[in-house]
Amino acid sequence: xxxxxxxxxxxxxxxxxxxxxxxxxxxxxxxxxxxxxxxxxxxxxxxxxxxxxxxxxxxxxxxxxxxxxxxxxxxxxxxxxxxxxxxxxxxxxxxxxxxxxxxxxxxxxxxxxxxxxxxxxxxxxx
Amino acid sequence: xxxxxxxxxxxxxxxxxxxxxxxxxxxxxxxxxxxxxxxxxxxxxxxxxxxxxxxxxxxxxxxxxxxxxxxxxxxxxxxxxxxxxxxxxxxxxxxxxxxxxxxxxxxxxxxxxxxxxxxxxxxxxx
DNA sequence: GAACTGTACTATGTGTGTTAGTACAGTTGT
DNA sequence: ACAACTGTACTAACACACATAGTACAGTTC
Numbered sequence: 001x002x003x004x005x006x007x008x009x010x011x012x013x014x015x016x017x018x019x020x021x022x023x024x025x026x027x028x029x030x031x032x033x034x035x036x037x038x039x040x041x042x043x044x045x046x047x048x049x050x051x052x053x054x055x056x057x058x059x060x061x062x063x064x065x066x067x068x069x070x071x072x073x074x075x076x077x078x079x080x081x082x083x084x085x086x087x088x089x090x091x092x093x094x095x096x097x098x099x100x101x102x103x104x105x106x107x108x109x110x111x112x113x114x115x116x117x118x119x120x121x122x123x124x125x126x
Numbered sequence: 127x128x129x130x131x132x133x134x135x136x137x138x139x140x141x142x143x144x145x146x147x148x149x150x151x152x153x154x155x156x157x158x159x160x161x162x163x164x165x166x167x168x169x170x171x172x173x174x175x176x177x178x179x180x181x182x183x184x185x186x187x188x189x190x191x192x193x194x195x196x197x198x199x200x201x202x203x204x205x206x207x208x209x210x211x212x213x214x215x216x217x218x219x220x221x222x223x224x225x226x227x228x229x230x231x232x233x234x235x236x237x238x239x240x241x242x243x244x245x246x247x248x249x250x251x252x
Numbered sequence: 253g254a255a256c257t258g259t260a261c262t263a264t265g266t267g268t269g270t271t272a273g274t275a276c277a278g279t280t281g282t
Numbered sequence: 283a284c285a286a287c288t289g290t291a292c293t294a295a296c297a298c299a300c301a302t303a304g305t306a307c308a309g310t311t312c
Contacts, residue, residue, distance in 0.1 A: 038288080038290090047271090048271045049271095057290090067288090067290085068279085069277065069290075070287080070288045071279060071280085073289075086230070087226070087227050090227065091227075094224070097223060098220070099244045099248070102241075103152070103248065104151060104212070105206075105209075105213065106210075106214070108241055111220070112241055114221055114224070115224050115234055115238055116234065118225050122228050163256080164258070173302090175302095176301075176303085177301060179260095182258085183259090194310085195309045195310080196257045196308075197311085
């Protein structure tokens, strides 16, 4: 269910955070669902437990999950809402990316048609 | 002309590379123009000469500049063309970013109107 | 020859990512 | 009660990237 690219220059804990966010958004993990335990996931991915916990701690601090000592880590009911808010705050960064591509000679229509294509792909896979 | 954010988590040499690319794209630096010398720029930015050279070496390896020992570092005639090619290769990455925002509930129309706005800003500033 | 240019090299300090090992408190199921 | 699980906290060590410091050499410009 969760895979990690050990050769990536992106930190493992960072990849894990993004993966879990993605699984929450795609409703694979729903509110109050039980996440894999730190130890089991560390065995499954052949990664140190501390690295897994670092990701879990981050998710918990971001309000996306809540932890119960002895029971486990669960998806927060407000997780999807929070992820939506986070995405809105990334719009300026997205704009800077787009602006850079426009400056480099990429056509605005090309970017917009790409977005249309991605959007229709998304809708058809729901 | 060139500024650096020392507090940014982004490496200085990386910021410098992006700045110079930007200046080439905006025709502040044209083909065969003379870039600031390693030492003068290191003084101007209060940054170690090695850090400047790291950026210059990268630009040279990317074909954006060429160096002449004893004379200096100059903008390659093919620089803008290369930057255009680089931008095309970044489209998948841009698409992944857009897809993530769409998955998070951002509307496709909102992204497209953002691109339109950036494009018209760009055209009016030429 | 003096003053500039790019380039190369070693050494050092700092921060981050990762692994390793240990320990403790709470929950679950037998 | 006990064993096996859960999250959490902590120290130690290693590797790597970024940046700084200092020195050196070859080529150019005036």
